[in-house]
Amino acid sequence: MISESDLEALAQAHVRSLSPYTPGVQPEGDGWIKLNTNENPCPVSPEVAPAVESEIKRLRLYPDPRSEALRVAAAEICGVEPERVIVGNGSDDILNLLVRVFGGPERRTGFTVPGYSLYPILVSIAGGEGVGVEFDRSMRLPVSAIAESGTQLFFLTSPNAPTGVGFATAAIERILRSYRGILVVDEAYVDFAEENAGSLLGRYTNLVIVRTLSKSHGLAGIRIGYAVGSTAVIGLMDRVRDSYNVNRLSQAAAIASLADKSHFRSTLERIKGTREIARARFEKRGWFVYPSAANFLFVEPKNRSGDCGEEVAGNLYEYLLARRILVRWFPSHALTSGFLRISVGADSEMHALENAIESWLKNA
Numbered sequence: 001m002i003s004e005s006d007l008e009a010l011a012q013a014h015v016r017s018l019s020p021y022t023p024g025v026q027p028e029g030d031g032w033i034k035l036n037t038n039e040n041p042c043p044v045s046p047e048v049a050p051a052v053e054s055e056i057k058r059l060r061l062y063p064d065p066r067s068e069a070l071r072v073a074a075a076e077i078c079g080v081e082p083e084r085v086i087v088g089n090g091s092d093d094i095l096n097l098l099v100r101v102f103g104g105p106e107r108r109t110g111f112t113v114p115g116y117s118l119y120p121i122l123v124s125i126a127g128g129e130g131v132g133v134e135f136d137r138s139m140r141l142p143v144s145a146i147a148e149s150g151t152q153l154f155f156l157t158s159p160n161a162p163t164g165v166g167f168a169t170a171a172i173e174r175i176l177r178s179y180r181g182i183l184v185v186d187e188a189y190v191d192f193a194e195e196n197a198g199s200l201l202g203r204y205t206n207l208v209i210v211r212t213l214s215k216s217h218g219l220a221g222i223r224i225g226y227a228v229g230s231t232a233v234i235g236l237m238d239r240v241r242d243s244y245n246v247n248r249l250s251q252a253a254a255i256a257s258l259a260d261k262s263h264f265r266s267t268l269e270r271i272k273g274t275r276e277i278a279r280a281r282f283e284k285r286g287w288f289v290y291p292s293a294a295n296f297l298f299v300e301p302k303n304r305s306g307d308c309g310e311e312v313a314g315n316l317y318e319y320l321l322a323r324r325i326l327v328r329w330f331p332s333h334a335l336t337s338g339f340l341r342i343s344v345g346a347d348s349e350m351h352a353l354e355n356a357i358e359s360w361l362k363n364a
């Protein structure tokens with residue numbers, strides 16, 4: 001029998017040294033208030049269940065390998081031709097396809113720091129070189145640093161994660177005027193924002209916009225994301241994707257959800273309303289909160305004595321966790337360690353959070 005260490009030695013060197021992505025905790029059992037992975041608190045469109053139900057009879061058959069009807073639906077929303085759209089098993093699948101095409105050995109892939117921690121991991125899996133471009137506390141877009149990063153591929157999250165700050169389309173265009181690589185604008189949270197980069201697609205062939213149905217459509221469990229870009233870029237991504245990368249049930253659920261525009265609009269309004277109420281409450285306490293164009297708030301808690309920082313944020317995180325309220329804390333970076341990222345939940349969840357914060361302030 002080959003020993004575990006010899007099996008490990010058979011793996012490629014870059015895989016041996018890889019640390020996998022750590023997703024937000026998905027707790028077992030009931031009674032948790034989950035404000036840690038930016039899921040949508042509203043029920044999904046009522047059109048989704050019958051659409052999935054009707055596909056169950058056909059599970060014996062492979063799904064449409066190109067997810068053609070879903071590409072058409074997404075293309076219509078973005079006002080582009082279907083040839084400019086590709087669909088994936090969540091937008092993580094799409095991000096991975098982009099790295100497969102444009103990243104890899106002897107290639108440089110950029111991303112902003114702090115940011116979505118999957119990007120550098122995908123780059124490492126592909127054996128490429130990651131190039132981090134740092135934000136400062138103002139969270140202003142480092143336009144020249146991105147444009148001059150010397151990368152073939154760059155991931156920009158707008159609205160940003162984990163801060164929620166949205167970048168103006170004009171600032172993104174300033175990058176595109178001189179950047180010669182592929183600029184990916186990851187718009188996972190854009191439906192909660194006031195603007196998106198879609199208007200730039202007609203002018204810049206190196207722009208790829210990535211979106212997901214996990215957040216605004218509340219379909220994180222079915223795994224659907226898509227990208228819109230130039231026909232050439234989408235064609236390259238199609239060459240490297242798994243042939244049946246999106247299953248039959250997910251395709252049907254996504255088409256049904258995209259078609260139900262009134263349900264979509266009303267859930268967005270609800271979440272944005274709750275977000276602003278929560279933001280005002282934090283600010284009333286004198287806590288700093290980045291203006292959010294997403295379905296979460298990035299909040300710098302202050303304790304009873306008015307102190308903030310890593311210890312205070314960590315203390316509140318633990319206090320909430322002990323009361324089965326999950327939020328996200330990113331202690332690994334100086335710009336994030338004093339903050340908590342709190343997803344916008346249902347009203348009852350936000351009240352429970354408020355009450356827990358009140359009691360922390362009294363007791364901590």
Ligand SMILES: Cc1ncc(COP(=O)(O)O)c(C=O)c1O
Binds near residue numbers: 091092116212
């Ligand atoms: C910035 C960003 N991009 C992409 C994703 C992945 O979303 P999906 O569920 O579509 O894979 C997330 C999920 O949290 C995210 O925060």
